[in-house]
Amino acid sequence: MTATLPSREWTQRADLAALVAALGADNVRWVGGAVRDTLLGAPVKDIDAATPLRPEEVIEACKAAGIRTVPTGIDHGTITALLDGGPVEVTTLRHDVSTDGRRATVAFASDWREDAARRDFTINALYAHPETLRISDYFGGLDDLDARRVRFIGDPHERIREDHLRILRYYRFQARFGSALDEAAEDACAELAPTMKGLSRERVAMELLAILALPDPAPTIARMRTRGVLPVILPEAGASQIAALERLIQSEARFEVEGDAITRLAALIPAVDGVADNVAARLRLSRRHRDLLGCLARRQPDDGEAAKALAYAEGSECAVGRLILEGHDPRPLSGWDVPDLPLKGGEIVARGLAGPEVSKALREVEARWIAEDFPDRSRVLELLDAVLAGRG
Structure with a gap:
């Protein structure tokens, strides 16, 4: 059976048609996430193209058609075409000559x-x-997509040895698209998990945070721990x-708060001094x-007692995270802009104080202002009067 890609808004873009005309329709195939996500009915973010043309040929063809390009990854065959609807990466067909688990x-x-x-x-x-939107599927990807199964091409061990980051990519894709587990993939990831120690820390962080940003990564994270991947x-x-x-x-769903990867990372580490920094x-x-x-790691069970005071001290982003980590409702902070104290030190100097006494008085007024839930300037001036009167 011949499968075709459903026609969508992006497949009908005039700027993409211009790119195809410049390179030749038989020299272009949409590939990767745009094809996968369109078949799933999901939003398409990035569009990638593959071509048998060499990078220099892509550049010349685009130049002749008035399309600007950037050699973003020319050593690996990738040219970025700068189109009105957004950049498109055009990559020359490739095969691996050698790999070391970190780079290839x-x-x-010339063969698709x-x-x-x-x-x-x-x-x-x-x-x-x-143009025809006909799909070429060389390794059963359509069946796997229907089954919601994330499966390595060929031997999972070989694919992982080519790039150790594929372990984390497997779990990210499985969390996002998968329902049926592929035992061969799971076993290979568990067996080769120690190889991730050689990866750059930035690449590991990027994939880990991408997993944590998914709608519900908890089952996947739990399985990563059970299979010995997360401890690495x-x-x-x-x-715990x-x-x-x-x-x-669960709290995010209850309070209708969008999940945040760093807040979820904070949940995965003990709230102990120094751990977050490490x-x-x-x-x-x-x-x-x-x-x-670090701010999220300083959370306390009583954070919910004064949400606005917490946001004033630590910033709204940290306050929301600390509240929800402790199971408190962060919605009182929704739409609330952290105010500035409507009082300056010069106003206190004008009232007769000098030196360290100015900052002490300012801090005392600020503390009372916070305790009274941030009243307006007229009340702040009354608080200043009270503070100065107390100082004789």
Whole structure:
């Protein structure tokens, strides 16, 4: 049976048609996520194309058609075409020459099946003709998609040895698309889990956070721990932390809060001094994420007693995370902008105080302002009067 890609808005884009015309319809196939997600009825974010044309040929053909390009990964055959509807990566067909589990040396190819054979999962190796939308499926990806099964192309052990990050990619795709488990894939991931120690920390963090950002990653994270995969990258996550993640996701649903990957990561590590810093350093998180993880790790059971005061002290993002991690409703902070204290030190100086007494008075007014739930400036001035009167 011949399968075709359903026609969607993106398949009818004029700028994509211009790209196809420049390269030649028989020299282009849509591949990967755009094809997979269209078949699943899911939103399509990125569009990738494969071609037997060499990178320099792609550049010249696009230039002749007035299409700007950027050689984003030219050593591996990838040229990005800058189109009105968004960038499209055009990659020359390839086959692996050598791999070491972290990077591959590739050679250009001319055979579509040969290119498909070097991809990771069958559901990611579906190619669609840009005009007929006919799908080329070399390894049973359509059947796996129907069965919601994430299956490696060929021997899972070989695919993982080519790129150890495929272990985490397997769990991410399984959490997103899978329902039927592939035992061969699960066993290979468990057996080769120690190889992830050689991966760059940034790549590990990217995949781990992508898993945690999915709607409900708890069952997958629990299975990663059971199969010995999670301890390699996050040994801090024990059984109690898995349970904390499950409670967090339940609270997100109850309070109608969108899940956040860093908050979920915080649930997976003990709220103990120093642990968050160690995890953030090991995963080489950005400064923003490192600070947020540290703030979330300082959560307390009584955080819910003064949500706005917490947001004023720590920022709204951290406050929402700490509230929901402790099972408190964060919705009182929804739409609330953290205010600035409507009082300046110069106003206190004008009232006769000087030196360290100015900052002390300012802090005392601020504490009373917070305790009274952030009243307006007229009340702040009354609080200042009270503070100054108390100082004689």
